[in-house]
Amino acid sequence: MEATVPGHADTHAHGHHGHPPSGLMRWVTTTNHKDIGTMYLWFSFAMFLVGGMMALTIRSELFQPGLQILEPERFNQMTTLHGLIMVFGAIMPAFVGFANWMIPMQIGAADMAFGRMNNWSFWLLPPAATLLVTSLFVPGGAAAAGWTLYAPLSVQQGMGMDMTIFAVHILGMSSIMGSINIITTILNLRAPGMNLMKMPLFVWTWLITAFLIIAVMPVLAGAVTMILTDRHFGTSFFNAAGGGDPVLFQHVFWFFGHPEVYIVVIPGFGVVSQVVSAFSRKPLFGYASMVYATASIAVLSFFVWAHHMYTVGMPVGGQLYFMYATMLIAIPTGVKVFNWIATMWRGSLSFETPMLFSLGFIFLFTMGGFSGLVLAMAPVDVQMQDTYYVVAHFHYTMVAGALFSAFSATYYWLPKWTGHMYNEKLGKVHFWLSLIFFNMTFFVQHFLGLAGMPRRIPDYALQFTEFNQISTIGAFGFGLSQLLFLYNIITCIKGGPKAPAKPWDGAEGLEWDLPSPAPYHSWETQPTVK
Amino acid sequence: MTKQARWGNMLRLAGLLLFAAASGWAQAEYKLNFQEPATKLAHDVYGLHMGMMYICVVIFVIVFSVMFYSVFKHRKSSGRTPATFHESTKVEILWTVIPTIILLLMTWPVTITLLEMRDSSNPDITIKATGYQWKWGYDYLKGEGEGIKFMSVLSTPQEQIHNTAPKGEHYLLEVDNHVVVPVGKKIRVLTTANDVIHSWFIPAFAVKQDAVPGFIRDTSFRAEREGIFRGQCAELCGKDHAYMPIVVEVVSPEKYTAWVAEQQKKMAASAADPNKVWTLPELVSRGETVYMQNCVACHQPTGKGLPPVFPALDGSKIATGPKAGHIDIVTNGKTGTAMAAFGKQLSDADLAAVITFERNSWSNKTGELVQPNEIKAARK
Amino acid sequence: MSQETYYYVPGPSRWPLVGSLALLLMGSGAAMWVNHIGAGPYMVLAGFLVLVFMMKGWFGVVIGESEGGSYNKRVDLSFRWAMSWFIFSEVMFFSAFFGALFYVRTLSIPDLGSVEQQMLWPEFKAAWPSAGPGFKEAFTPMAAWGIPAINTLLLLTSGVTLTWAHWGLLKDNRTQLKLGLVLTILLGLVFLSLQVFEYSHAYHEMNLKLSTGVYGTTFFMLTGFHGLHVTIGATMLIVMLFRVMAGHFKPDHHFAFEGVAWYWHFVDVVWLFLFVVVYWL
């Protein structure tokens, strides 16, 4: 281990010459952005499987009316953990993984700004995940108040809730440290000539996302801390008898929660921007407006939170304000969609798997955006709030949005990471199956929601049966299709045709100047941009 | 559920997965949109939703026909060389301004509808709906029927839920006592809750209002036609969130008057003489009814509860120990747990009955009985 | 600057893993503790010790690297960015609690006392301070112009002494530096002692507790988290003092000192807000 005196191994191993320890210790002690990125990606995939199995459990219970495989309390635990694990365990770490791998390579830096802290950001995730998953097995089971943890239901529950609260604290520390690292790297470690308006969009979107994370994760930590003290230390934040208000929790939570949904998707915007331009063989249309649009989305996201709370009975003026503010977000998002399409216009398009997933993203995310706009209309939302329409909306934005863009990113950069080409045919099959089964799972949920099926119920009235059955079958199909993805990645790591330094002829960016697979230390000498 | 039944269900499920497409769906009646509106507001909301949807569909089709045009015409495989343009201030302004205008146009009808929706002034009848884990309590506060008060509990039998009996037509959407209201009258609903947040939701009326513990919130509706309208609690409220439906029966004014008279008679009859001394069998049989309506969700029919969250009453120290402790926890509940203060919901007679029932059921054989006047005394 | 060392990248390190272990122990231990499971407190304690061990080791390495000259200007700038963003995240953490205070004072308390809510809380009159309609005992709210005002002065003075110490460092006047640091630490410690006294007074004589409705809740949570931050800040200042004694820092290379100073000023500013909205208004 290291010592405090100068001159010892830890202090003068100037990374560039350091050879990593082998075996497990390499992964446990590494400060290398690629190793850490790899760990993030595998962790997030594992969590995706865990959260996905929970989704399948939910869908199995909902295959028929009546209680089949889960007691209602267990069902609520599944819903809660599915939401938490997918958002904090699968999607966010996946994008931090991409950031770790790609940002130093894209801006011409040796590594991330803080190697050791980077390692810690990752290694905080397993303890948090452990707390979340083992909470299923403690007396009383896991938290069952939904991923939104609304008080006072969350105040009522057992020990699983406390474990969830502490898990959220740890996850918060991890993502705040990760974001500080990313921001610092971007602001301080760019190669000479790489000024801000030359950065690839993935870097830009991460800069903005990291800002959002630092701004709102502490607020979530505050919110769950308030639940903790209300539960055990006699405070009255959410208790009317003591002068508090259950709705206060919702305000604090959604002040975090709404920016959070953009945290989930904005890095995906960056990926799609780069992929669309690469496979159109044409520079991105409206680079500057992309940057401004993303920044506006991020800024606006702080001012719209109560559109999740139209039915709590806030004054009508509040409803109107939040409604108008929410509608505004459609404008910058529209700009992005139009820019992507203009990038393709009169390009020279080809449709390798990354491009397919990006196109799927644009198409389906826009649908999710439109259903979001419908929800933003307060009087209409009163009909739809807490029904499956909302579930459909956010799976269009988060699965077809965030997840599809993560698939796109994986296929796009896989050759750079492994030095091999993945199996293109299999990739395309993965895309088409995902596309079909995704829509089968979630499109019908719009109908369920419109007809009045509430969310978070293990059992439903008979008229909802058929669509639930379609949805369940779709979910199993979607889940199984992901096995192709896993298989494709593993075979690509193990072998496959050798990838050139730049496998996509239309791709732009410093990462393609490095050989494939990228060397352990990228940019030992800093490149100069133009 | 036994292990065997569970496996049976899993197998059935697997089988159904395979054959579902072939069976069922062919004759299924699809429901693709909002329920048939029954208030003017619901019509408005229906219209708004359709309007929004058409606008979105039109934009969607235009935007994506452009994209698909590119996808089909601008392929590399057709030997194209890519253009190099990457900016055009003109179109960028255009596609910022046009959506802005569309959005501005949308705000007008939406604002009008919202203002109308939130106007609950000058009601004909005011009803308070209180959410409990997991049932609704109703108090008719003002207008015709003032003073009527009842609980409304899911009436679907457990056997249907656990798949041992065929499911009825209104599976999960049926309750013992409907909320009855006259047609064409403005009904204001005050919502509140006793424990956690619930939400009072009737799709056909376009009404959904959260019931927040410790606060009164309100909403209103004016039903245009007679009929029975069903909804469900729409805020996750714990394990039986799926099992607390809301059923509103809209009747003609005459029928409503008759219903009010009938209810008042019933209430007078059940307001038992507080000084009456009850016998053990009387208390136990009344207590069983109360138990099945109020306590069974947590403490279970067997009295075994669902430990560790919901304790067993069978053999419980409190339910077999001194009476005072038992009366206290049932009347005043226990803060910070799901055990609610039933003193607010139940009459002295009901409390006495359910406590007596618990002290003399399953393996609890105290032989003691609690009289309504003891509850009254304990309430101070 | 040679291209080879344009940025220092640390080699492999085990400290992060130690830190994760510490947090796993603390998280699961705390979950057990609040549920009265015997091993809980011991796990938290063990976790805390591991955390202290980790910090000692980790910061030791960083200090060694810094004094050993591994950190060039660019690394220094990284630290500055990072510390600023970290403080920003702390600001947001406090905003959640200030937001809660704002909410109860301007929304929930007035609402609970309004006519609409009379059905539920017939006797309640909205006013601040308030412990809510369900709180029936009497309690004394905290006055601003006693200890809190003194504490304000103490913290403001400590900001000045710290800046004075910093000037000393810039001028390479080590005596001024040491003296300033010592004074700052003393002021911080006096502040903390007075706060402890104030809390004990509140609990024993004013019937003002964490459980005294929203007033007690917001009072103790806000001042408590602030006090925790003063404690952390003072600890860091003490570490700085030891490093100064050991001859660390140069007029042009002392980010750690500055980072701690920023943190201290941040804690100071939070207190000013606290003083105004918690004690005074």
Ligand code: HEA
């Ligand atoms: C990645 C995640 C993500 C994203 C990007 C969004 C994007 C949006 N969301 Fe969504 N949302 C969620 C995730 C997301 N949401 C989640 C998880 C929930 C539920 C949480 C829970 O309760 O558990 C939720 C819930 C939710 C609600 C609350 C529903 C309820 O519970 O009652 C609302 C209401 O306003 C809403 C609105 C919007 C809007 C207006 C957008 C906008 O940003 C969309 C903008 C995009 C477009 C509009 C399409 C593209 C635009 C054009 C092509 C331009 C032309 C358009 C016009 C002129 C109309 N969302």
Ligand code: HEA
């Ligand atoms: C980014 C986040 C994300 C992602 C990716 C998903 C993915 C999926 N989600 Fe979920 N979901 C949420 C975020 C997400 N979800 C949130 C936030 C909620 C709200 C929670 C709440 O109400 O509190 C929610 C709620 C939610 C519900 C509503 C539950 C309820 O209200 O009770 C449903 C129901 O259908 C659902 C389904 C699914 C399905 C089928 C998938 C699928 O896409 C998953 C597919 C993945 C797999 C299936 C695993 C991978 C494959 C294998 C392991 C191979 C083996 C497979 C087989 C043997 C078939 N999700």
Ligand code: CUA
């Ligand atoms: Cu009551 Cu859900």
Ligand SMILES: [Cu+2]
């Ligand atoms: Cu939102």
